[in-house]
Amino acid sequence: MMNDAFSPLERLARGLLLVFILIWSVAPILFIVSSSFKRQVDIFVYPPRVVFAPTFDNYIKLVSQWQDFFTSMGNSLIVAIGATVLAGLVSFFGGLCLFALPQPLHRVERGLHDRGARPAADRSSRCRCSRSRTGSGSAIRICC
Structure with missing residues (x-):
């Protein structure tokens, strides 16, 4: 069984990656929504202004003209x-x-180094598995 615990460095890297992905995904949506509250001339200013006086004029114009x-x-x-x-x-x-x-690929499981491990199908009372050895030393379990 694999160890599911991550080191603190791995947790930090995963957290930073998650924060980066969230910023990458959410920032454009927030930029568009915040631009809808800007005046027309402030929307296209370069560099974009983060702090501005919000206005509802764009929404009032939208409802009145369309x-x-x-x-x-x-x-x-x-x-x-x-x-x-x-x-x-x-x-x-x-x-x-x-x-x-029924899926034919689910009926054959290959195991190379897990000679003592029980296949998933053995845990079920409905399935009986048989093992056979191939020439390369790997085991093939055929479940029916």
Whole structure:
């Protein structure tokens, strides 16, 4: 059995990697949302300003000039939810088929150096395994 404990250095490296990935993923979304509260001239200023006076003028202009915005947003939301549910259902039933149907590759397990280890199929009362040796010294377990 493998040791699942990580050294403090490994934990630190994993934590830093996680923080980097989160910043990499979330920063653009936060930048876009914060830009929606900036004035039009402040959006395209280089270098971008982190501190600014927020305004709701962009949202007021959006609602006043495009009355069908919420209808269009509702249609997009319906399509996004429908596509997500459809993909989830197809994936669920595909995984169910892969789980339920007999798989020929699951019936043969190869073991090179684990002569004393019990195969996963031996832990089940429904499966009996037999071992045979190959010419190279590895064991092949055939479970039925």
